[in-house]
Amino acid sequence: MTDKTPRRERLRPGELVGLAAVVAAFIGLITFMVTRDWLLAVIFLGATFVIDLLVLAMLMLAVTPNRPADGERWAAEQQGGEQQ
Numbered sequence: 001m002t003d004k005t006p007r008r009e010r011l012r013p014g015e016l017v018g019l020a021a022v023v024a025a026f027i028g029l030i031t032f033m034v035t036r037d038w039l040l041a042v043i044f045l046g047a048t049f050v051i052d053l054l055v056l057a058m059l060m061l062a063v064t065p066n067r068p069a070d071g072e073r074w075a076a077e078q079q080g081g082e083q084q
Contacts, residue, residue, distance in 0.1 A: 016056045024049035 028045030032038065 016060070017053070020049055020052035020056060023052050 024045050027048040028041045031044040032041035035041070
């Protein structure tokens, strides 16, 4: 077991799936309370779950972890250029 991935990083996908499930359950419950139709509520629940997963995955792709500020990037490039 040489994998040194932090626990927080390993649990992140589970958190995203859990969040999508909670939102989908909320939408399914609201749909059932309004229409009293189980089939329609399950359809809305499933569709919401899939859409939430897609949206959260796209948002996670857009996030750049530990991105340096513009000034820090420029300073690092200048220091790297002087050493060469």
